[in-house]
Amino acid sequence: MSEVYATRRARLRERCNAAGTAAALISRPANVRYLAGAAPRCAVLLLGKCQDLLVCAVPPEDRPAEGRPDEALALHVLASPGGDPAVAAADLAAGQGAESLAVEEHHLTVARHRALSSVAPRLRLADLGGAVEQLRVVKDEEEISCLRIGSEIADQALGELLESILVGRTERHLALELERRLVDHGADGPAFATSVATGPHSGRRGHRPTDRRVEEGDFLSVCLGATYRGYRCEIGRTFVIGTSPADWQIELYDLVFAAQRAGRESLAPGAAYRDVDRAARQVLDSAGYAEALPPLTGHGVGLEIDEDPQLAPAAMGKLDACVPVTVEPGVHLPGRGGVRIDDTLVVRPEADGGPELLTITTKELLAL
Amino acid sequence: MSEVYATRRARLRERCNAAGTAAALISRPANVRYLAGAAPRCAVLLLGKCQDLLVCAVPPEDRPAEGRPDEALALHVLASPGGDPAVAAADLAAGQGAESLAVEEHHLTVARHRALSSVAPRLRLADLGGAVEQLRVVKDEEEISCLRIGSEIADQALGELLESILVGRTERHLALELERRLVDHGADGPAFATSVATGPHSGRRGHRPTDRRVEEGDFLSVCLGATYRGYRCEIGRTFVIGTSPADWQIELYDLVFAAQRAGRESLAPGAAYRDVDRAARQVLDSAGYAEALPPLTGHGVGLEIDEDPQLAPAAMGKLDACVPVTVEPGVHLPGRGGVRIDDTLVVRPEADGGPELLTITTKELLAL
Structure with a gap:
C-alpha cells in the first residue's frame, strides 16, 4: 500500500x-x-x-x-x-x-x-x-473496490428499510435508522447526512429530515451513502406510499427515470461533462420542468462526497475511464413534492461493458 | 426575536x-x-x-x-x-x-x-x-435556555443508555443509539460526534468509536451532547462495567473527580481562564499525571461546540457572568484506559448561587 x-x-x-x-x-x-x-x-x-x-x-x-x-x-x-x-x-x-x-x-x-x-x-x-x-479524479481499482463495497452496504441498508413499516414514522427517525444500518453492515459511517423527504419535501436535493411523518399517498425520497475505508458513495431512490400511485406520480416518476437513464447511458470515456448533464437535463427541460431543475445532475465521488467533476451546464472537461460519478436528476414541485433518482457509477469503456453501476437497488417505482 | x-x-x-x-x-x-x-x-x-x-x-x-x-x-x-x-x-x-x-x-x-x-x-x-x-462569549438568557434544554436531552439519553445491557455491544452501536435517543427527545441532532470509549480507549478525549465491544471490568467513557435550536452542550461520564471496580479504577476515578470539582468550584465572574484550568490541572499534576494531561480542561459552548474561551494554561482573559463552559479534565493511561468527567456549566455570581450546572447526571462512580 x-x-x-x-x-x-x-x-x-x-x-x-x-x-x-x-x-x-x-x-x-x-x-x-x-x-x-x-x-x-x-x-x-x-x-x-x-x-x-x-x-x-x-x-x-x-x-x-x-x-x-x-x-x-x-x-x-x-x-x-x-x-x-x-x-x-x-x-x-x-x-x-x-x-x-x-x-x-x-x-x-x-x-x-x-x-x-x-x-x-x-x-x-x-x-x-x-x-x-x-x-484524485481517476481512481485505481483499489479505490473503486472501496466504493463498490460501500455501495453494497448502502443497498443493503436501503433494502432492509423497505421491508419495514414506514407509515407514521418521521423523516428524522428513518434517517437515523438508515445510518444505524449502514454501520451494522460495516460502514465507517454515513458518507453524508442521510436525507429522507416525505410528501411535499420529496424530490428536494439535500433535504434535511424533519419531524414530518410518512403518510399514505406520499412520495418518499431517500438519499444515503456509506463511507468505507474513507471512500464515499451515494444512492437515492423515490418510492410511493400506499397501494396505487396517483397518475401525476407515475408520470413524474417515469420522466425522472428517463432523464436518469439518459444520463447514465451517456457516461463514456471522452464524453464532455456538460454533455452528460445535458442528456439528463433535456429530458426534463422538454417536459416543461426547466425551472424546477437543480444546478447539477451529477458529480464525482471518492474521499469526499462531492468531488470533481461536476456534471453541470457550464462544466469544462471530459470524462476518463475509472472516474466514479453520480447521476442524480430530480424534479421538485413546491407544495406537491417530487422525484429524485441517484446512482453511483464508474465510467468504463464500451469494450469493458460500459458504465459500471455500483448501486444496484431497483429503480422500478415501488409502492410500499 | x-x-x-x-x-x-x-x-x-x-x-x-x-x-x-x-x-x-x-x-x-x-x-x-x-x-x-x-x-x-x-x-x-x-x-x-x-x-x-x-x-x-x-x-x-x-x-x-x-x-x-x-x-x-x-x-x-x-x-x-x-x-x-x-x-x-x-x-x-x-x-x-x-x-x-x-x-x-x-x-x-x-x-x-x-x-x-x-x-x-x-x-x-x-x-x-x-x-x-x-x-458571542456572553450569552443572553434565551441562549442559556436553549443550552439548558439541550443538556436535559443529553442527560435523558445518557440515563436511558445506563438502564440497558451494555456488555457485548460495540462502541459504534452505543454511540449511534445515544444519537438516536437525542433525536427522540427533541434534539436537532448531536452537538458533535458522540464518543464512546471502552477498556483501553476509555478516558481519551474525542475518541472515535470503534468495533471494540464492552467487556466486564472495563472503564466505559461516554461523551455526548445535544444541539437544540442551534445551541450545543456537552456531557461526559465514565462508568465501570461489572460489579466491583478494581482499586486502580477507584483511585483514578476519585482523582479525576476531585480535579473536575476543583475546576467547577473555581468558576466565577472575574476568574482568569488559566486559573480555572490550573485548579483542575494541579490536582492531576500533583498525583504524577502531568504527562497524561490534555492541552485544555474546558472551553466555551454555544452555537459551536468549541468556542471561546479556552480553559488552558496559556489562555488570556477572565470569565464573565453568563458564559457557558465545559469543565472536562481527564487522564488516559496508554494500554490501560482512563477517566474523563465533563459538565456544561454557566458562570454565575456567588450572589446568584454560583455556577449553574446544566448537565445533572450523577458523577458517582456507577458500576453497570
Whole structure:
C-alpha cells in the first residue's frame, strides 16, 4: 500500500517541479489522506525539498479499520498540541532550504496564510491550486473496490428499510435508522447526512429530515451513502406510499427515470461533462420542468462526497475511464413534492461493458 | 426575536465604525446565524453602509424547528446557485459606495479573498478578526435556555443508555443509539460526534468509536451532547462495567473527580481562564499525571461546540457572568484506559448561587 502513496506523491512532485516550486504544503484533509494515508485531524503533508513529512498536532491513533499513515513517511508531531501544523511545516520547509512553497490557497484561510509568511518570511508562497484534486479524479481499482463495497452496504441498508413499516414514522427517525444500518453492515459511517423527504419535501436535493411523518399517498425520497475505508458513495431512490400511485406520480416518476437513464447511458470515456448533464437535463427541460431543475445532475465521488467533476451546464472537461460519478436528476414541485433518482457509477469503456453501476437497488417505482 | 438580532448587529457595527470600516462581511456560519438567525448553507451577512443584507445562494427553507432568518433583514438570493455569496456581497458593498470592507480573515480562504478583491478592486479589504466570536462569549438568557434544554436531552439519553445491557455491544452501536435517543427527545441532532470509549480507549478525549465491544471490568467513557435550536452542550461520564471496580479504577476515578470539582468550584465572574484550568490541572499534576494531561480542561459552548474561551494554561482573559463552559479534565493511561468527567456549566455570581450546572447526571462512580 505504501507504494501507492509514494507514487501519488511522485506525480504531485513532478507537477510542482514543472510549475517551478520545489516544495508543497498539502492541508486539505482529503488531499492529505490521498497522499499520506489516514492521518490525524488537522495533519498536513510537506512535500519537502529533501524529505517528505507528515506534520501532526497529535500522534496518529491506532485504527486498523480506517488505515494508518503511510509508514514510509517521516512523522513530525508538534511539541504543543495547540499549534498549527501548517505553520510548523512552513518553518520546516524553510529549514530544508526551500525558497518557495506551493500551498492550497483554496483551503488555507487568509489568517493562516499570513501566519505561514510570518514564520518563514524568506519563503515565497505560491498557489498549488487544485493539483491534488485533479490527481484524485481517476481512481485505481483499489479505490473503486472501496466504493463498490460501500455501495453494497448502502443497498443493503436501503433494502432492509423497505421491508419495514414506514407509515407514521418521521423523516428524522428513518434517517437515523438508515445510518444505524449502514454501520451494522460495516460502514465507517454515513458518507453524508442521510436525507429522507416525505410528501411535499420529496424530490428536494439535500433535504434535511424533519419531524414530518410518512403518510399514505406520499412520495418518499431517500438519499444515503456509506463511507468505507474513507471512500464515499451515494444512492437515492423515490418510492410511493400506499397501494396505487396517483397518475401525476407515475408520470413524474417515469420522466425522472428517463432523464436518469439518459444520463447514465451517456457516461463514456471522452464524453464532455456538460454533455452528460445535458442528456439528463433535456429530458426534463422538454417536459416543461426547466425551472424546477437543480444546478447539477451529477458529480464525482471518492474521499469526499462531492468531488470533481461536476456534471453541470457550464462544466469544462471530459470524462476518463475509472472516474466514479453520480447521476442524480430530480424534479421538485413546491407544495406537491417530487422525484429524485441517484446512482453511483464508474465510467468504463464500451469494450469493458460500459458504465459500471455500483448501486444496484431497483429503480422500478415501488409502492410500499 | 428580530430585536435581538438587530441589537447584535448594532453592537458589531459600533465596533466596525470604531475600527474605521463602514461595512463588514460575515461569512463564518455560526457568526451569520448569531447575527441573522437561521440562514441557508453558505449564506453570508453584509453589514452595509446603507443596508444590511443576507446574501444566499439558495432561498431559505421553511424549517420552523430551527428558526428562520431575521425577517427585518433584506434578502438577496443569487441568480445562479453556483455563485459565491461572499463575492456577491463584496460587489453589493461596493455598489452601496463603501470604501472599505472588514472580512473574517480567519474564515475566508486565500482564494475567496482574492475573488472578493477582483470583483471589487476599489474596496479596501480589512480584517474583522474575531469580533463576532467575542460578542458571542456572553450569552443572553434565551441562549442559556436553549443550552439548558439541550443538556436535559443529553442527560435523558445518557440515563436511558445506563438502564440497558451494555456488555457485548460495540462502541459504534452505543454511540449511534445515544444519537438516536437525542433525536427522540427533541434534539436537532448531536452537538458533535458522540464518543464512546471502552477498556483501553476509555478516558481519551474525542475518541472515535470503534468495533471494540464492552467487556466486564472495563472503564466505559461516554461523551455526548445535544444541539437544540442551534445551541450545543456537552456531557461526559465514565462508568465501570461489572460489579466491583478494581482499586486502580477507584483511585483514578476519585482523582479525576476531585480535579473536575476543583475546576467547577473555581468558576466565577472575574476568574482568569488559566486559573480555572490550573485548579483542575494541579490536582492531576500533583498525583504524577502531568504527562497524561490534555492541552485544555474546558472551553466555551454555544452555537459551536468549541468556542471561546479556552480553559488552558496559556489562555488570556477572565470569565464573565453568563458564559457557558465545559469543565472536562481527564487522564488516559496508554494500554490501560482512563477517566474523563465533563459538565456544561454557566458562570454565575456567588450572589446568584454560583455556577449553574446544566448537565445533572450523577458523577458517582456507577458500576453497570
